[in-house]
Amino acid sequence: MSRDPLISDLIARLLDGLPEDAVLTDPDVTASYSHDMASFCPAGEPAVVVLPRTTEQVQHVMRTATELRVPVVPQGARSGLSGAANASDGCIVLSLIRMDRVLEINAVDRYAVVEPGVINADLSRAVEEKGLCYPPDPSSWEMCTIGGNIGTASGGLCCVKYGVTAEYVLGLKVVLADGRLLTTGRRTAKGVAGYDLTRLFVGSEGSLGVVVEAVLALKPKPPRQLVLAAEFGSAAAAGDAVCRIMEGGHVPSLLELMDRTTLKAVNDLARMGLPEETEALLLAAFDTADPAADLAAVGALCEAAGATQVIPADTPAESELLLKARRLSLIALEAVKGATMIDDVCVPRSRLTEMLEGVERIAAKFQLTIGVCAHAGDGNTHPTVCFDAADPEESRRARESFDEIMALGLELGGTITGEHGVGILKKEWLAREAGPVAMELQRAVKDAFDPLGLLNPGKLF
Amino acid sequence: MSRDPLISDLIARLLDGLPEDAVLTDPDVTASYSHDMASFCPAGEPAVVVLPRTTEQVQHVMRTATELRVPVVPQGARSGLSGAANASDGCIVLSLIRMDRVLEINAVDRYAVVEPGVINADLSRAVEEKGLCYPPDPSSWEMCTIGGNIGTASGGLCCVKYGVTAEYVLGLKVVLADGRLLTTGRRTAKGVAGYDLTRLFVGSEGSLGVVVEAVLALKPKPPRQLVLAAEFGSAAAAGDAVCRIMEGGHVPSLLELMDRTTLKAVNDLARMGLPEETEALLLAAFDTADPAADLAAVGALCEAAGATQVIPADTPAESELLLKARRLSLIALEAVKGATMIDDVCVPRSRLTEMLEGVERIAAKFQLTIGVCAHAGDGNTHPTVCFDAADPEESRRARESFDEIMALGLELGGTITGEHGVGILKKEWLAREAGPVAMELQRAVKDAFDPLGLLNPGKLF
Numbered sequence: 068m069s070r071d072p073l074i075s076d077l078i079a080r081l082l083d084g085l086p087e088d089a090v091l092t093d094p095d096v097t098a099s100y101s102h103d104m105a106s107f108c109p110a111g112e113p114a115v116v117v118l119p120r121t122t123e124q125v126q127h128v129m130r131t132a133t134e135l136r137v138p139v140v141p142q143g144a145r146s147g148l149s150g151a152a153n154a155s156d157g158c159i160v161l162s163l164i165r166m167d168r169v170l171e172i173n174a175v176d177r178y179a180v181v182e183p184g185v186i187n188a189d190l191s192r193a194v195e196e197k198g199l200c201y202p203p204d205p206s207s208w209e210m211c212t213i214g215g216n217i218g219t220a221s222g223g224l225c226c227v228k229y230g231v232t233a234e235y236v237l238g239l240k241v242v243l244a245d246g247r248l249l250t251t252g253r254r255t256a257k258g259v260a261g262y263d264l265t266r267l268f269v270g271s272e273g274s275l276g277v278v279v280e281a282v283l284a285l286k287p288k289p290p291r292q293l294v295l296a297a298e299f300g301s302a303a304a305a306g307d308a309v310c311r312i313m314e315g316g317h318v319p320s321l322l323e324l325m326d327r328t329t330l331k332a333v334n335d336l337a338r339m340g341l342p343e344e345t346e347a348l349l350l351a352a353f354d355t356a357d358p359a360a361d362l363a364a365v366g367a368l369c370e371a372a373g374a375t376q377v378i379p380a381d382t383p384a385e386s387e388l389l390l391k392a393r394r395l396s397l398i399a400l401e402a403v404k405g406a407t408m409i410d411d412v413c414v415p416r417s418r419l420t421e422m423l424e425g426v427e428r429i430a431a432k433f434q435l436t437i438g439v440c441a442h443a444g445d446g447n448t449h450p451t452v453c454f455d456a457a458d459p460e461e462s463r464r465a466r467e468s469f470d471e472i473m474a475l476g477l478e479l480g481g482t483i484t485g486e487h488g489v490g491i492l493k494k495e496w497l498a499r500e501a502g503p504v505a506m507e508l509q510r511a512v513k514d515a516f517d518p519l520g521l522l523n524p525g526k527l528f
Numbered sequence: 529m530s531r532d533p534l535i536s537d538l539i540a541r542l543l544d545g546l547p548e549d550a551v552l553t554d555p556d557v558t559a560s561y562s563h564d565m566a567s568f569c570p571a572g573e574p575a576v577v578v579l580p581r582t583t584e585q586v587q588h589v590m591r592t593a594t595e596l597r598v599p600v601v602p603q604g605a606r607s608g609l610s611g612a613a614n615a616s617d618g619c620i621v622l623s624l625i626r627m628d629r630v631l632e633i634n635a636v637d638r639y640a641v642v643e644p645g646v647i648n649a650d651l652s653r654a655v656e657e658k659g660l661c662y663p664p665d666p667s668s669w670e671m672c673t674i675g676g677n678i679g680t681a682s683g684g685l686c687c688v689k690y691g692v693t694a695e696y697v698l699g700l701k702v703v704l705a706d707g708r709l710l711t712t713g714r715r716t717a718k719g720v721a722g723y724d725l726t727r728l729f730v731g732s733e734g735s736l737g738v739v740v741e742a743v744l745a746l747k748p749k750p751p752r753q754l755v756l757a758a759e760f761g762s763a764a765a766a767g768d769a770v771c772r773i774m775e776g777g778h779v780p781s782l783l784e785l786m787d788r789t790t791l792k793a794v795n796d797l798a799r800m801g802l803p804e805e806t807e808a809l810l811l812a813a814f815d816t817a818d819p820a821a822d823l824a825a826v827g828a829l830c831e832a833a834g835a836t837q838v839i840p841a842d843t844p845a846e847s848e849l850l851l852k853a854r855r856l857s858l859i860a861l862e863a864v865k866g867a868t869m870i871d872d873v874c875v876p877r878s879r880l881t882e883m884l885e886g887v888e889r890i891a892a893k894f895q896l897t898i899g900v901c902a903h904a905g906d907g908n909t910h911p912t913v914c915f916d917a918a919d920p921e922e923s924r925r926a927r928e929s930f931d932e933i934m935a936l937g938l939e940l941g942g943t944i945t946g947e948h949g950v951g952i953l954k955k956e957w958l959a960r961e962a963g964p965v966a967m968e969l970q971r972a973v974k975d976a977f978d979p980l981g982l983l984n985p986g987k988l989f
Contacts (some may be wrong), residue, residue: 256877256907262736344937485719515969
């Protein structure tokens, strides 16, 4: 099959500045780079996939793209859940996974300098060896990249104590749409010189520039956490416990919730013997100097809120076992019907009960299984709609229930996305949450950074 | 004296939407609003000072300014140290100090909603009553406003543990240059919907919009801190102690340094009996569950680094006494020669010793008294140049030494401003630190938000 001459020209020009093994053109191969892990998000056919190893190579790609006016879709591990990494037709997919070096770990200044393709878990282990900790821990941490984490401003389990990715990005090197290299931020603990361009890139989903290096803040490695599990007879009682814990001034290192649907799904998958008659299971952890004392205090608050059983772990091993169920939640829910849509609506934690009860109503209305696990301490819920993707009618109901969940989140004073980002999946909803004035400014910012609109077009707005 | 008809028209139009007592026109009065606390920063004569009480009134001011193309300089308490609040000739000074209500304090969701004119200390005390804490604590906390803190992205003593103002701003209401109202961010713990416009406003020195409401994150109130003082025979030994403390994984609630010049100045002012032969005094504090244990560990590290004496406080009262000297530092240095230029260069903490020794060399070279106090745990130094403002030759040397200190900071991998901002004082230095690509983008962002260039012109760049 003869190739489109425009694409042939594009590939020839890319090869001027990239080694052959960094340019993939076989459609069977490039197709495998066309989408991330989101459901219901259209994905186009990339013209070519490039896998640069250096900043100069990324600059060459962007210069070529600008000259030829070809859109570019930056990618990490494609573990995202909003379609932000999905290809558009005829684009260059710019995968950063080969730029995977940890360049520096500094224990005195508590920072690491990394390339974007470093796997989150690899960085976490590397800094741990030096007595340090990189807290952001998305569920996909064993596969997702730091560049992807920055692009989606991702969260995780430990955010309730340690905050999200955005709080750990001190400075960036970014290749702009036209190939110029921008340096933002700093390696110092503080710095307020000019507008905070660093933070603007965090969560921008590759639409403003391509991150090629990041300076990340580190924390001292905390003591190992101990976990407590508390069972509740209703979502309201579990929500009440969360409020009591946070109002009481406690600072858990995680505070997670699983509803009955999720518990059942995990049992079905892994035969863990979880209490399926329980309406909600709360997991609280502390990595303080005396975690047992904190667990005792929190256990008492759970009982006051109506917990039917409180099980504190005595050892880190027991704690890991309790957490295992939580970590399996999404996989287990996926096994229910083969496909899921994972929402990540975040509400003020005082509205958590209303959110949980509302999702139950929505599941009943649409006759769907919707399991909820949640970073309850942050009010960040993951209502996970289980559906059969081969059944168009059920798929339609899934999509509709998903939208209704976002509407509920906004009604409760929340946001449509706590940690997964907007991508393609929540585009119309971003406009609804942000309103016309903010959207006009968001677009103006995009124009300022990428006047030709080549970077990840069709995402965010 | 008859008034310029253009100014008369401006005032008449302002009075269409503002009560009479909110519009000040007497030149003797308006002149007192012409500048903040920075030295060497030109200040113009405002045409008028307005003191709105409501968002609608601020919108009226901005709409009027846009119609008549009059520049607007937003102001808080004018305690800033970079000239960012200085008037330009013929401008409207827009003082937010009458918008001083705390609108909500929420203990479950750990946030406060405030107007921009709320005094930092008033908010701190209001949330403390509810068992909460608003950590950012600039030295001027008893007088500075939250709006000013947001505008300058200000820091303080507790940043080493709790971070800077930027980390506490969850959402904003902002009146844009043309009078439209923008809402950014959220009230939830997490949220990643679209570009982070909230963070863009933090540190923007009133050049992108006028903050009229802020949602601020709160922390649980920590236990009262205990302080330790350690005396050192050299700056290098104190710098070494800072590195050992941070490398050792400690998380002090403050880690401050005063050099010999500062100690002497404080003694001269307040007769505190501080050890003047000491080259550097380090103050470390912990607000943990067992601060005495942390102080013992840190005391041992100070001794290992060569401390000549280590004095742990046994009580909060003793701790406050030790901190009093630090709090008096800037006032004491001002008393030396009548005027000061306070720098706020921040370097990686591993370069702190080089910074301290470099400042000493610069002081000798310019034959000036330059005292250094520092948020040592953050590497954020305040070299404070003492000079006689009535002596033009000494003033010139002061300005030159100040510039040389910033050059040294950049050389050491630092930033020209850790917490005071750019304003007028450090404009040329921002360009030097950020470089041409970043400056072009900074200007593009400014144009996107304020196309007519009416908001705080001549600041930042």
